[in-house]
Amino acid sequence: MQQPDPKEIMILNRIVVTSVVVMFIVIIAIYLLLFSGKTGQYSDFEDYIFGTYVRVRISSTVNPSTVSKAIFNEMKRLEGKYDPHSENSVLYQLNHANGWAVVDDETLALIDLALKYARQTEGAFDPTLGRLVDTWGFSKFTQHEAEGSGFVVPTMSEIQEELVNSGYNKVAVDYVGKKVNTNGVWIDLGGMLKGYALKRAYQIAKEYDTKCHGFVETGGQIMILGPKYNKANWVIGIRDPRGQPGENVGMVYLKEGSIATSGDYERFFIVDGVRYHHIIDPKSGLPANGAISATIISSDPVVADAFSTAAFVLGEKSWLFTRTVFPKYGAEVFLVTPKGKILQTDNFRFYEQPDK
Numbered sequence: 001m002q003q004p005d006p007k008e009i010m011i012l013n014r015i016v017v018t019s020v021v022v023m024f025i026v027i028i029a030i031y032l033l034l035f036s037g038k039t040g041q042y043s044d045f046e047d048y049i050f051g052t053y054v055r056v057r058i059s060s061t062v063n064p065s066t067v068s069k070a071i072f073n074e075m076k077r078l079e080g081k082y083d084p085h086s087e088n089s090v091l092y093q094l095n096h097a098n099g100w101a102v103v104d105d106e107t108l109a110l111i112d113l114a115l116k117y118a119r120q121t122e123g124a125f126d127p128t129l130g131r132l133v134d135t136w137g138f139s140k141f142t143q144h145e146a147e148g149s150g151f152v153v154p155t156m157s158e159i160q161e162e163l164v165n166s167g168y169n170k171v172a173v174d175y176v177g178k179k180v181n182t183n184g185v186w187i188d189l190g191g192m193l194k195g196y197a198l199k200r201a202y203q204i205a206k207e208y209d210t211k212c213h214g215f216v217e218t219g220g221q222i223m224i225l226g227p228k229y230n231k232a233n234w235v236i237g238i239r240d241p242r243g244q245p246g247e248n249v250g251m252v253y254l255k256e257g258s259i260a261t262s263g264d265y266e267r268f269f270i271v272d273g274v275r276y277h278h279i280i281d282p283k284s285g286l287p288a289n290g291a292i293s294a295t296i297i298s299s300d301p302v303v304a305d306a307f308s309t310a311a312f313v314l315g316e317k318s319w320l321f322t323r324t325v326f327p328k329y330g331a332e333v334f335l336v337t338p339k340g341k342i343l344q345t346d347n348f349r350f351y352e353q354p355d356k
């Protein structure tokens, strides 16, 4: 038998060692590529939608920029489709239809949901205040544009006139023909649209990557995509309605679900020392005055949004109704009264505990 050449053995050894090292490097690179997102590297994205800044903080194995772009695009689609003041929007056409109008499935479902929230809150949430919101002028400009905008308080007779042409009971829905008849009221989904947009944002993020985590925030509402670093609570402050941004009246700890706040500081004008804001009491047609902020925690972001508007309208006077009925629909409440007193549903306290 021929003895192997020691030189050949050395070359062979070198090839084996080099292959092992290269394989090792490739495995590490693949591991880093696949799992670096899961170790908690967050990417932040921001866009201006619904008259406010929308922020996405996400950790995902799919390119986070792709996911956030898809979220922003969906939100812009909803903003355009349901802007009651843009002549091309579905809502504008429905409000100006004069009789029955055929609507698409998404619109039918949203209107059906809005009417359900109206019934559940005994009309405190009323998606048919479009004419009143318009008369008050809150549709025309955002908070940032309010100063010096020449805001005029409407007269009582103007308000009465628009009140007659409001009221969720007037809206008729034909589920077979997929038709809606507003009977003269103007539908305004402003009190729940951001919540719905956050629901869609969550669905889109999970379609890309079921294991993604982080949160999506629109002015006043947060939808959690998953716990911080996949294990910890997100710490969320409840803003002091009379403080600066960053000054809080409460703190909550959430791993999932949504938190929404309706406040009289979001869109308002002060005329002769009186604050006029964008949340209207459907009974009087005037800005609701029984609270200065209302926060809801719910697993469903649409519930959180609609019920925060409703809790604000119901205020301190109807607190017994709110604290009894809202938790039945999965909404826990934190209300700040005009004097700064805090009222909470029993289970809200659960979210104030950091180590649960």
Ligand code: AMP
Pocket (backbone or CB within 6 Å): 124, 125, 126, 127, 129, 133, 138, 188, 189, 190, 191, 192, 261, 262, 263, 266, 278, 279, 280, 281, 282, 305, 308, 309, 313
């Ligand atoms: P939010 O900031 O979620 O409380 O929503 C306020 C927006 O909802 C307003 O800008 C109006 O477009 C609309 N809105 C005002 N009052 C009500 C109400 N009582 N019920 C439902 N939507 C309302």
Ligand code: MG
Pocket (backbone or CB within 6 Å): 190, 191, 192, 260, 262, 304, 305, 306, 307, 308, 309
């Ligand atoms: Mg709302």
